[in-house]
Amino acid sequence: MPDNANFLRLEGLQVHFPIQGGLFDRVLGRPPRAVRAVDGIDLNIRRGEIVALVGESGSGKTTVGRAITKLAQPTSGRLLFEDEDMSSVRGSSALRPYRHRVQMIFQDAYQALNPRHTVFEIVAEPLRSLQLVEGGKQLADRVSEALAAAGLNPPGDFFSRFPHELSGGQRQRVVIAGALAVKPKLIVADEPVSMLDVSIRAQILQVLVDLRAKHNMALLFITHDLPLAWLIADRIAVLYLGKLVEIGSADEITFNPHHPYTVALRNATPQIRSDASRVGLPALQGEVPSAARVPKGCRFHPRCPVAFHRCKEEEPPAIEVAANHTAACWLAT
Amino acid sequence: MINSSQDNAPLLEVDRLSVDYGLKGVSSRAIDRVSFALRAGEAVGLVGESGSGKTTTAMAIAGLLSPNARVSGGEVRYRGKRLPIDDDAAMRPHRWSETSVVFQGAMNALNPVHRIIKQIAEPCVLKLGMSRVEATARARELLELVGIPADRGAAYPHELSGGMRQRVMIAMALACRPSIVIGDEPTTALDVITQAQILKLLGDLRSQLNLALILITHDLSVVAEACDRVMIMYSGRLVEDGTVAEIFGKPKHPYTRLLIDSIPNPANGKKVIRHIPGDPPSLVNRPSGCAFHPRCPSAMGVCQTEVPSLTGVGRGRVACHLHRFLQEDKVAAHA
């Protein structure tokens, strides 16, 4: 059995997207620019662990998920899965063993399902393309099993339905069933509940949590919602402009955040308080800058309420503030 | 329930309002006898899931119902006078100057080829009969009011961030000095920190201009931050109405309680995922009786047959048979 720590590791992972410079730029010999969507992150996920990746839009959280699922090619850095370097593996047949172990769930289930395929075809697709089953009987059994595990009962009723004939919650369950069908070891879930009605969200979360309990499946849960991350995850990693600013246990990040950005995120999150008191903390000013123009030094310094001169010059390293809790801030101790 | 003293008369009264949608000859009821009152300067959250009728209610009040919708009963009164909400032409003078709307997708609501200052000045020219110069001055004033430096008015919509665009939408909504602003999921597409900024702006504007605010949202925690009162809708009906403290402290309707429980809340420290079984009903096959009964943990026989009426409990109102019985028991115990 491989070491737990070496399940999935990201080492200095970078995903940059080049910006097509105009003719003008090329004539003047300006260096090509790039959107630094993910700008060097180190993260490991243990076997059977739920890690939440929290960030705003433009933080690069979706790109991290796409890099792990090989939908985006890393510019540099390494993606190690069970000690195997997957960063440069390309092509659908070479990736087949990896796809078998790492699957993905998408934010908008309606978009993620081909409108012209039936539920059966959708869930059977990974089994067929990864050549995991032989014969129609086995295929039908695996599809039924996956649909049932995702909470669509009885599975046979859904086989010939089309995505538009399902409710929002059912559609997301079909996406989950498709990912489950191959019995992966890691699922990357990109905002899987943000498009769903509040009363349906908890149902889907329950399905995901049950998977871990039953099959020891690891989950990378990408979200913008800190309380949701706290509810579902063992650890939370907070991403700002392509860099991890803080990682720690869910409780540590929620109740004892060290990085000013995490603090701001927590304070900005609307909360239900049974005594209806409002804390009324000052909201953070400004907005996330473009990833094509990353500020020098600590990338949060232009918006940081406690920034000082050093933050403008030097990028802070990840500093251990408690056991298994690091924050990338010069003030973190 | 509603304070009837002269100076505190309701600004807006919605009285047993029903709206039907006609689709391919089949008509389905989107909202069913919705009644409530709104006072000047009050912030009310209208909360519900998709298909609950929250948006239809708000659009009916603003007189912006889609062509296939029909007001099938009830009325809406503004300062005691009936609003012609189903007559597009007659409604025109009331729109924007009495009730205005801040829509969700700011990018779709703004014209990409015009500078924002021009788009804000437009309603001032058309509605208030201002000259171009006056209108531009007013638009600059409005931009400052929503926290955008007036010089940024020369920008085009695509040059602004999502939060800025939403501010522009708010400025446009305020152009004709309305007394009611309806926010249709105004922060749903925004990031958490931007959402907090916009909610704070709305709160500030409300106290500054004595605006009444109707905030339509699916997110109870947003309401908890920004409103005084909450109305919960389910399948086209109002199921509970009360102050933020009452609803979140002591929810009465089982749906409200389950909804609150299903929102993760680190403050209470309990990491339990509680879910409501089943799916929200669609408009065409609404369950009989109380529409929530198939999903309700405390449903009784009567819930399947009789629609519970919205009755006053304490300072709020609730539509649940359970509470009617509790009340009757109380009365019996007193006697």
Place this chain on the structure above:
Amino acid sequence: MSEGTVRYPPRGRARAIKSFLRQFLGRGGAQAGVLCLVFFLVLAAVPNILVGPLQTAINATGDFLAPPSSQHLLGTDDVGRDVLNLVVHGARISLTIAVLATVISLVFGTTVGISAGYYGGRVDVWLMRLTDFFFVMPSFVLALVITPVILEVWGRGGDIFGFRPSLFVIIVVIGMTSWAFVARIVRSQTLSLKERTFVDRARVVGSSNIVIMVKHILPNLVPQITANGALVVAGAIYVETSLSFLGLGDPLQPSWGTLLALAQRAGAASAGAWWDLSPGVCVLTVSLSFVLIGNALDDTFNPRRRVIP
């Protein structure tokens, strides 16, 4: 299709097709178009049963340029052949040429369009340059130039896949000159389809590029391809008629265009023999019905253009 769909009767698909047909046939234009087309298809299917074998100058039965009578419902031509007989046999040739040319154009155009859109980059650049070349090239003039050359090289004798070579050449020429239009439409649709999340999902679940193009992108192009395919048929009928009219058709297997050419040469129009021009009416009717069907398909498939009920 896949084994799964065979094992489980495609109930959902049947329902979808039924509802599509209901919407499609609910349109007046579609009804008229389908009715006309069915009529001509029947003519093309069994000409021998309806009007007997093709008449030639040798076995012609009537007078020269006789007006319609009970014996010859559409009169006769300048060599005494029954015009009705010629028109019904011509339907077979004209429709076959038009439909087969359209199939070639759709297969080629779709393949080029999907490949260019899906792979992008250099593949896209080169394929689209090729497409642009055929797009700006006046296809009729091209057909006019190529056809006699190929006919000369190949010779008019023998047959290819059961067709006389001259017909086969016309089919290929029309097919090769009308695909560019299809390729452009398919490419632009593919560009937007490949950004959809379901394509990402297909990649994550391990599907290869070919599978993604065939099973994910192609089915979503069916609306555009069929709707435009119907318009391509209409165009193909015109090109075929014009080429045959200019004498590039096959006199032994006369199509409507050939008949019109013969009528013109016989001076039918100046002689007042209007009945000899009835192939022209057929060309108009059939093209119009394909256009009507194409527009109705487009309206049915494209919900954004659908009238609000």
